[in-house]
Amino acid sequence: MKPVSKYEMIRQVLSELKQPSYRYSQITEAIFKLKVGEFDRMVILPKSLREELIQTLGPRVCSIFPAKELTSSQVSKVLFAVAGDERIEALRLNYERGWKSYCISTQCGCGFGCKFCATGTIGLKRNLTADEITDQLLYFHLNGHSLDSVSL
Known part of the structure; x- marks a missing residue:
């Protein structure tokens, strides 16, 4: 269903x-x-x-909640809490020419197992709902960031 x-x-x-x-x-x-x-x-x-x-x-429009955010001059990594007490990660990349690109999770976990990625190290748990995917972008939008480019 x-x-x-x-x-x-x-x-x-x-x-x-x-x-x-x-x-x-x-x-x-x-x-x-x-x-x-x-x-x-x-x-x-x-x-x-x-x-x-x-x-x-619920009180918030977003169905996901930022659990932790790490920011540098070029990258912001946000660890979101999602339903089922799971975590997903989204990235905002700032480029010198002034535009931003976003790397958005579509799954909770990942089957590739890349050691540098928090999402990849937990293995594949499930596919995210449409709201969980789009709410990652909505979080950035609600916090005043332009949405120039998106990668899934």
């Missing part, structure tokens, strides 16, 4: 509460344009709707 994405869940909540159709646009605008990462801070929405979103989806 295919997991339901957070965006489908938001539509479902809006439908069940008989909210006007523009509410979905308000939510996506808050996330992607205003960079609001918590439902409670989406003050354009009625408090009762914010509370229902929190009850259904």
Whole structure:
């Protein structure tokens, strides 16, 4: 059975509460344009709707949480906690010419076993959900980083 994405869940909540159709646009605008990462801070929405979103989806828009971040002038490595008490890693690479590239995990663990990579050393656990994959980029976006280039 295919997991339901957070965006489908938001539509479902809006439908069940008989909210006007523009509410979905308000939510996506808050996330992607205003960079609001918590439902409670989406003050354009009625408090009762914010509370229902929190009850259904949790307080944060992202389904993953940064557990550790290491940053240098060229690279930021973020270790994220995901469902099942597992960890995944994403990288933000800063290039001298001013653009950034992101290396995003699509699996929890990896079958290659590269010694330099935290993800590779744990072996392959499972494929990530669409939300877990896109939330890695959403985390960087919500923290003010442009998304120039992405590698999976």
